[in-house]
Amino acid sequence: MIQTINFLKPNRDNIKNYSIIGSFLVLVSLIDVISNAFLKINLTSFLPGSLTTLFPLIIGLIGLNMMRIDYSGNKTLDLLNKNINTNNFNALLTLLILFSIIKALPQSLSWMILDATISGDSKDACTGTGACWTYIKVWFRRFMYGMYPNEFHWRINTAFILVIALGFVGYFMKENLKKYLALYYVIIYPVIAYLVIYYLISGGSFGLQWVETGAWGGLSLTFIVSFFCLIFCFPLGMIFALGRRSNLPAIKYISICYIEFWRGVPLITVLFMSSVMFPMFLPEDFFMDKLVRVIIAITLFEAAYCAEVIRGGLQSLPRGQYDAAKSLGMGYWKMHIFVILPQALKLVIPGIANTFLALVKDTPLIFVVGLAELAGMLALAKTNPKWLGFAMEGYIFASIVFWIICYAMSKYSYNLEAKYKTER
Amino acid sequence: MSDPIIKIQNMNKWFGDFQVLKNINLEVEANKKIVVCGPSGSGKSTLIRCINRLEEHQEGDIIVDGNELSEKTKDIEKIRAEVGMVFQQFNLFPHLSILDNCTLAPIWVKKMPKKEAQELALDQLKKVQIDDQANKFPGQLSGGQQQRCAIARALCMQPKIMLFDEPTSALDPEMIKEVLDAMVSLAKGGMTMIVVTHEMGFAKEVADEVIFMDEGMIIEKADTKEFFANPKSDRTKLFLSQIL
Numbered sequence: 001m002i003q004t005i006n007f008l009k010p011n012r013d014n015i016k017n018y019s020i021i022g023s024f025l026v027l028v029s030l031i032d033v034i035s036n037a038f039l040k041i042n043l044t045s046f047l048p049g050s051l052t053t054l055f056p057l058i059i060g061l062i063g064l065n066m067m068r069i070d071y072s073g074n075k076t077l078d079l080l081n082k083n084i085n086t087n088n089f090n091a092l093l094t095l096l097i098l099f100s101i102i103k104a105l106p107q108s109l110s111w112m113i114l115d116a117t118i119s120g121d122s123k124d125a126c127t128g129t130g131a132c133w134t135y136i137k138v139w140f141r142r143f144m145y146g147m148y149p150n151e152f153h154w155r156i157n158t159a160f161i162l163v164i165a166l167g168f169v170g171y172f173m174k175e176n177l178k179k180y181l182a183l184y185y186v187i188i189y190p191v192i193a194y195l196v197i198y199y200l201i202s203g204g205s206f207g208l209q210w211v212e213t214g215a216w217g218g219l220s221l222t223f224i225v226s227f228f229c230l231i232f233c234f235p236l237g238m239i240f241a242l243g244r245r246s247n248l249p250a251i252k253y254i255s256i257c258y259i260e261f262w263r264g265v266p267l268i269t270v271l272f273m274s275s276v277m278f279p280m281f282l283p284e285d286f287f288m289d290k291l292v293r294v295i296i297a298i299t300l301f302e303a304a305y306c307a308e309v310i311r312g313g314l315q316s317l318p319r320g321q322y323d324a325a326k327s328l329g330m331g332y333w334k335m336h337i338f339v340i341l342p343q344a345l346k347l348v349i350p351g352i353a354n355t356f357l358a359l360v361k362d363t364p365l366i367f368v369v370g371l372a373e374l375a376g377m378l379a380l381a382k383t384n385p386k387w388l389g390f391a392m393e394g395y396i397f398a399s400i401v402f403w404i405i406c407y408a409m410s411k412y413s414y415n416l417e418a419k420y421k422t423e424r
Numbered sequence: 425m426s427d428p429i430i431k432i433q434n435m436n437k438w439f440g441d442f443q444v445l446k447n448i449n450l451e452v453e454a455n456k457k458i459v460v461c462g463p464s465g466s467g468k469s470t471l472i473r474c475i476n477r478l479e480e481h482q483e484g485d486i487i488v489d490g491n492e493l494s495e496k497t498k499d500i501e502k503i504r505a506e507v508g509m510v511f512q513q514f515n516l517f518p519h520l521s522i523l524d525n526c527t528l529a530p531i532w533v534k535k536m537p538k539k540e541a542q543e544l545a546l547d548q549l550k551k552v553q554i555d556d557q558a559n560k561f562p563g564q565l566s567g568g569q570q571q572r573c574a575i576a577r578a579l580c581m582q583p584k585i586m587l588f589d590e591p592t593s594a595l596d597p598e599m600i601k602e603v604l605d606a607m608v609s610l611a612k613g614g615m616t617m618i619v620v621t622h623e624m625g626f627a628k629e630v631a632d633e634v635i636f637m638d639e640g641m642i643i644e645k646a647d648t649k650e651f652f653a654n655p656k657s658d659r660t661k662l663f664l665s666q667i668l
Contacts, residue, residue: 323478324515324574328529328581329505338528342519420519 010069018066019077025063029056029095030102037103057095064091112396123387135381135390136397143377143397146217148201155208156220159200163193163227186235190228197224213291214370219401221373225295226360232299233359234352237306242336244311255307262304268365270297275369294366302359309351313344346420353413357406374398427490429454429585429616430475435484437470444470445481446640454584457617459627459648462637463663468620469512471637472587475618476507489584505533508578512590514570516562522549522573523558526580534581541580548576552606568599572606579610586610588619624668628652636660 010018033056035041044055064085072078084094115130118137126132136143145153166189170181201224204210216224243255262270274297275290282288317340325335345352364375372380378394381387428451437445444467452458460468473479474486477493477500486493491503517525526545530536536544549555552572554565562570571591578586588607592600604626611617611630621627627634627648634651636644636659644651644660655661 318513318515320511320513320515321517323473323509323511324517326478327476327504327507327509327511327587328577329501329533330529331501334532338532339517343517346519 010066012069012072015069015072015074015077018069019072019074022063022066025059025066027063029060029063030098032056032059033099033102037106056099057092060095061088061091064094126390131393131396132390133393135387135393139377139381139387139394142218142381143374144218145220146372146377147215148211148217148220149209149215152203152209152211155200155203159196160220160223162196162200166192166196185231190231193227193231213289216291217372218377219374221366221371222360222363222405225291225298225363225366225371225373228295229298229302229359229363230356232295233302233306236299236303238310238341240303240307241310241314244307245314259304259307262301263308265301267298267301267362268368270301271365271369273297290369291371294369294371298359298362298366302355302362305355305358306352309348309355310344312351313346313348314340316347317343346417349413349417349420353410357409360405360409361402374401428452429489430618431485431487432475433485433487435474435481435486437467437474437479437481437483444640445474448484448642450635450642450645452585452616452618454616455614456632457611457615457630458619458633458635459631460618460620460635460637461622461624461627461663461667462643466637467640468637469589472509472589472618472620475585475587476504476509478509501533505529505581506583507585507587508581508583509587510571510574510578510589510591512593514562514567514574514594516570516574516577518562521559521561522554522565525562525573526577529577530580545576545580548579549573551579551609552576553602566599567595568602571595571599571603575603575606575610585616585618588617588621590620590622592621592623622667624652624664636663638663 010022032043035043042052044052047055065088067077068081068085068087068091069077070081072081085091111130113130115128116133117126117128117130118133119125120134121138123132123135125134141150141153145156148156169189170184173181173184199205200208201216202211202213240255240258243251244259246252246255271294274293278293279288321339321343322335325339330339363373366373367376367379375398378391378398382391382394430450430452432448432450435445435448436443448471450471460471462468470479474481474493475488477486477497480495481493488503489506491497491499493500493503497503516522517528520528523542523545526548527538527541530541530544531538546555546558549558552575554569554572554576557565557569557573562573565573575591591607592603595603600623604623607617607619607626608630617630619626619631631648634644634646634648635642636651636655636657638659644655644657646656651660652664655664
């Protein structure tokens with residue numbers, strides 16, 4: 001069969017006719033599969049049994065074979081040949097993947113959209129064969145705010161808007177205050193954000209009712225945990241990265257021990273320790289909220305990863321940069337603040353983005369100590385006797401939410417990379 | 425005659441087991457121009473890197489402008505601020521514009537007001553004829569322009585001594601001249617200079633003394649004319665015959 005296909009080889013003179021016939025054949029094979037999948041019509045029912053199934057594959061292969069040429073001058077055709085049609089085997093894979101996607105589309109479409117239910121407000125509304133989005137709709141507030149009382153949700157919203165607004169202060173800072181930018185983001189901003197979240201979301205003063213952290217949950221808890229961990233683990237990681245490269249043995253070995261310890265233990269044990277073991281070591285009258293302990297635990301854990309990423313950036317700078325800074329009379333801190341770190345941090349943006357994404361996706365682990373953020377709420381909701389059997393919808397919803405958050409973060413990191421690109 | 429501004433006595437330096445500098449004795453008076461030459465691996469660069477303590481020596485004394493360099497030296501930054509250095513690979517800060525490269529150290533090390541530092545920087549950039557490039561980034565400049573910027577950057581600290589570590593070795597032949605011109609005019613302005621270079625034309629034109637090094641030792645140290653006209657050691661003669 002290969003022989004006969006090879007007989008259909010085009011050359012540069014007749015490629016035009018060959019590519020037209022070839023694309024026509026591929027089109028026929030696609031139409032056959034599409035009509036089969038979507039309309040349930042078998043166009044080739046006149047063919048005997050197994051040949052009907054193989055028909056689109058054979059036709060498609062012949063078509064792609066007729067279009068295959070080393071160089072045609074036609075941009076689209078060359079791109080096609082270079083990427084998905086380099087030889088018969090790759091052409092076969094291309095067709096198989098394409099057909100599988102087409103075959104899978106009608107089912108998933110009908111499950112997710114066409115046969116899905118979104119109306120009503122109880123499980124009884126979901127009678128169709130498709131997804132039950134009513135479940136997401138009914139539980140939406142829980143997924144967003146956890147067990148936080150409904151009438152106080154405005155407090156969470158206000159707190160978040162305030163914290164985000166404060167985050168933009170840096171953009172509007174006056175030129176002569178710009179040098180305090182790092183100070184603002186590393187120290188002042190987290191403190192203000194903490195106070196805002198404490199007084200608004202926890203309440204307890206200003207006439208706001210106290211809501212204990214055990215009731216917090218859902219996506220808002222994901223945000224709170226991620227926010228504080230991100231904002232603290234970066235400067236901490238920076239300190240340990242510098243510490244590991246220090247000439248002072250004490251600082252160097254403390255940093256190495258810290259990094260190797262936290263990188264060596266699984267996050268889940270760290271969380272257990274923070275919530276179960278840690279309080280045992282504290283004096284009895286000393287109380288630290290579980291959420292705070294968890295945030296500290298994740299921060300310390302991720303700081304070790306940040307430290308190693310940043311150290312990679314520090315090491316990739318040529319020695320000449322250090323020499324030049326020193327020769328101008330700069331001491332350790334000036335050299336690092338003005339010369340080394342600005343360059344190193346720019347280099348590690350992709351690595352840091354990676355660590356941060358992993359951190360956000362690690363937050364569901366706090367469920368093991370009884371804090372139910374988005375994925376935790378899902379786990380609670382799916383075991384609710386009134387709503388058994390909708391785990392799938394819940395997890396699809398959570399995947400989409402997490403994907404949006406993470407994609408936004410990675411987009412932002414690309415922007416940062418482009419913004420700080422000065423050389424070349 | 426005044427005290428020498430740089431005084432090196434019986435200095436030895438090792439990299440691990442390997443002795444790179446052997447019993448170096450050198451005195452440089454203010455306003456003198458010294459050219460250091462020799463084959464690669466002879467310790468020339470290490471020698472001048474020791475003068476602002478980018479490398480640490482193990483034995484002997486180095487005294488720069490009255491300050492002894494050792495582990496006990498507390499204000500090594502202050503001494504380095506007095507000693508400008510130009511590197512083979514330019515080592516400009518790629519994340520800063522040319523102007524910011526020149527003003528960074530004066531502002532943060534010498535606490536100079538920003539305006540004053542910028543005027544000084546533009547003045548120095550003008551002297552090396554790249555003041556029109558002040559707002560570009562190092563990556564946008566040619567090698568020769570970058571090296572001239574590096575010279576201007578070092579001069580912005582108003583140093584007493586300038587060290588040049590093979591400043592033209594990484595440049596295209598066409599660009600060597602523009603950098604050498606800048607160095608010649610600096611020399612004529614009376615700066616104390618120690619230059620590691622293979623540019624013998626430059627040595628003949630500006631150097632007061634030439635030092636020839638090989639295998640970590642100073643083989644010959646003589647007045648420029650004497651050095652080229654009447655070299656004493658055979659090693660020097662061999663080197664000169666190959667390079668000239």
